[in-house]
Amino acid sequence: MTRAWRRRFARVHFTGLLLWAVVACAGAGWLVHARLQQLREAFETDARIVHRLLSQRVVQHDAVMATLALLQPPEPGATPDAARATEEATAASPLPRLPSVYPQILSVLQRPAGGAWPTALQPALAAAEAASRQSGHAEMALPDLPAGRYHLVLASTPASYALQIDLRMTIPRDEWPMAMDSSPVRVTLAQGGTAFVVQPGRTEPGRWGLGWSYGFHKLLAAPSQPLDVVAQRHVGLRELPWLGMLGWCVLTAALWAAGRALWRQRIARQRAEELLRLGQVARLNTLGELAAGMAHELNQPLTALLSSTQAAQRLLADDPPDLETAQTAMARAVEQARRASTVVGRLRRLVERPDLSAQAQPLHLATALQDVLHLLEPELAQRAIAAEVTVAPDLAPVLAEPVALQQIIHNLLMNAMQAMEQVPPAERRLTLRLSARDGTRIALSVRDHGPGVPPEAREHLFEPFFTTRSGGLGLGLTLCESLAQAMGASLELAPAAPGNAAAQRGAEFVLVLPAAPGTPAAAPPSPQP
Numbered sequence: 408m409t410r411a412w413r414r415r416f417a418r419v420h421f422t423g424l425l426l427w428a429v430v431a432c433a434g435a436g437w438l439v440h441a442r443l444q445q446l447r448e449a450f451e452t453d454a455r456i457v458h459r460l461l462s463q464r465v466v467q468h469d470a471v472m473a474t475l476a477l478l479q480p481p482e483p484g485a486t487p488d489a490a491r492a493t494e495e496a497t498a499a500s501p502l503p504r505l506p507s508v509y510p511q512i513l514s515v516l517q518r519p520a521g522g523a524w525p526t527a528l529q530p531a532l533a534a535a536e537a538a539s540r541q542s543g544h545a546e547m548a549l550p551d552l553p554a555g556r557y558h559l560v561l562a563s564t565p566a567s568y569a570l571q572i573d574l575r576m577t578i579p580r581d582e583w584p585m586a587m588d589s590s591p592v593r594v595t596l597a598q599g600g601t602a603f604v605v606q607p608g609r610t611e612p613g614r615w616g617l618g619w620s621y622g623f624h625k626l627l628a629a630p631s632q633p634l635d636v637v638a639q640r641h642v643g644l645r646e647l648p649w650l651g652m653l654g655w656c657v658l659t660a661a662l663w664a665a666g667r668a669l670w671r672q673r674i675a676r677q678r679a680e681e682l683l684r685l686g687q688v689a690r691l692n693t694l695g696e697l698a699a700g701m702a703h704e705l706n707q708p709l710t711a712l713l714s715s716t717q718a719a720q721r722l723l724a725d726d727p728p729d730l731e732t733a734q735t736a737m738a739r740a741v742e743q744a745r746r747a748s749t750v751v752g753r754l755r756r757l758v759e760r761p762d763l764s765a766q767a768q769p770l771h772l773a774t775a776l777q778d779v780l781h782l783l784e785p786e787l788a789q790r791a792i793a794a795e796v797t798v799a800p801d802l803a804p805v806l807a808e809p810v811a812l813q814q815i816i817h818n819l820l821m822n823a824m825q826a827m828e829q830v831p832p833a834e835r836r837l838t839l840r841l842s843a844r845d846g847t848r849i850a851l852s853v854r855d856h857g858p859g860v861p862p863e864a865r866e867h868l869f870e871p872f873f874t875t876r877s878g879g880l881g882l883g884l885t886l887c888e889s890l891a892q893a894m895g896a897s898l899e900l901a902p903a904a905p906g907n908a909a910a911q912r913g914a915e916f917v918l919v920l921p922a923a924p925g926t927p928a929a930a931p932p933s934p935q936p
Contacts, residue, residue, distance in 0.1 A: 419670075427663040434659065435652040442648045446640070447621055450592060454623035454638040456584040457594055457605075461636060462628035464511070464577045468559055468570065469631055471509065472545045476563040511576035513556070520565030528558070528569075535560035536567050545631035552596065552603040559631060574603050591641065596634040597624075609641055618643045678782050685782075685810075685817050767894055769804040769923035770812065772841055772849055779816045783824075790824055791832040797840045805849045805920040811890040812920075815898070818883050819853045819916050826857030826914065847922050852901070854915040860900065868900055896920040 505512050516532070518524050524532040528549065535548035539562035548569070550557040555574035561567060574596060585592055585606065593608030623638040780787075780794060787794055805812075820837070827835045840852040860868060869888050884898075891898040901915035 420667075423663060423667055427659055431656045431659045434655040438648050438651045438655060442646075443619060443642065446642055446646070450621045450638070450640045451623060453584045453592060454594075454636075457638065458623075458625050458627070458636045460579050460582055461577070461596070461605075461634075464579065465627050465629040465632045465634070467509075468511075468572060469545055469629055471505065471512070472559060472561040472568060472570065472631075475515070475568045476561060505570075511573050513571040513573050516558075516569040516571075518567045518569075522566075524569070532558065532560055532569055535569075536562045539567075542630075547632055550598060550601070552598060552601040555603045557632075574605075578605060593639045595637045596627075597637050598634050602637070608639065610639075678784070681778075681782050685814055766808045767806045768809070770807050770809060771802075772805045772807075772812075772851060772920065773798050773802065775807075775809070775812050776816060776839065776841070776851065779813055779820060782817070783820055786821075786824060787837075790828065790835065792824060792827060792835045792837050794837045794839060797838075799842045802841060802843060802849060804923040806923045807894050807896065807920050811894055815887045815890055815918060816851070816853075818887050819918070822883060822916075823853055823855035823857070823914075826855050829858050830856065843922075844919065848919050849922055851918045851920070852915055853918075854901075854913055856913045859903070859912055860914045862903075865900060869898075891918060891920075894920070 505515050516524065516528075518532075518536070523529060524536075531548045535546040535558070538546045539560055545559050545561040548558040548560050552574075557572055557574075559570045559572055561569075580587070587606045590606060591609040592606065593604075593610055594606040595602040595604050597603075619642040621640040621642070624635050627634050627636060776796070780796075823837055827837070834856055836856040838852070838854040838856075840850075840854075842850050842852070844850050869884050888898045897919045899917055899919075901917050
């Protein structure tokens, strides 16, 4: 594999990996987003349920206070009937029974008309009573949120009332939407910088401080108890859908591997099809060379046969015996000889290749070489041959017929690879060089590092049926030379390099093609060593 093809393969491989990484990251990001969205929606739903439940409980406290206000002792100067009704209601007063009915009410305090609150609680309860008279609803007093307790004071006439509330007992555990011991959501009731922890949840943001946080806060639906319901949720990295993301990455990796295998299979199929096409063209051209040689070889004996039979016909014409019969036989021989000559001539005209110069077109020689190297990539790898390509800068396009040019390069490379089968794998090197000659021609040099061509065989190398390889037909180089000449190019064996034996090893064939007139000199990217 040439360095250019290795770079191209690495570029395609890197592009595929980058595409897989983008798709995998996009899918994993979508899974993370969906998971976070699901957790956020669940958190907000639970937070709203918590707010509703707690609001219902504190509104219940206001209802109890309103009920106590209705159960007032008789005022001074009330009518006997009113006083009697009030006394009956007082006899049935629920004050002693409230803590047993409402577990969150720890105690009930009453300040009768002209009386006072307990001494220890007097200042705070008196202030809350004054505020209650002004606002018209109950007011909080003595809040101790860390301990989960506060007083609720309602000013009324003639008596005022105060309830001591235990927030722990206010929590409706049977209706709570979350598992209070294990839920990661932290719920508190906050006021004035202090808070009562309803549900501990998880307060740490996660390992290394990474994660996402959700928040919710809303005042309870009771003006008398302005407590803020605060819910917090920290989502750590361990809560992300790692299995789903891993599955997605594995799935996309499998699809990428399958696509890469299909791509390699497609490249291999294209290479095989191209090699098959070149092989078919080569066989047809070889058949043409063979038929042309056979026609040339048969034409001479047929011509001699024609001359001999004509002479025999004249000689036999002087003999008296069976003259007429001899003349008839010789006439038939002449007729058959002429027919055979005509058939052979017709066959030669059929197999003669057309003039390829009319089909020549501007081509980049480096691109054609790169395509053939790609086709022969498995052969080079199988034989452990390192191809070194050198391309001169700013080479002009050449004028050639595409298929014929590919076939010439293919045959030259195959000959070089077959020649290097006789040397150790570590010494197998294939040197390819593209250069310009006098501005009007472009040369392609193919040099192997094999045993080379014997001196006695150099003059006969391009003759038909001459070969130095066991089992060879001796038509490959002849065909290459014929194709090159048909395109107006030339193919030659470079002289042996002078010097030591190492410098003289191998053979170098040089294909010289005419540069395309009127074309830019710059060539497309080509393989570099």
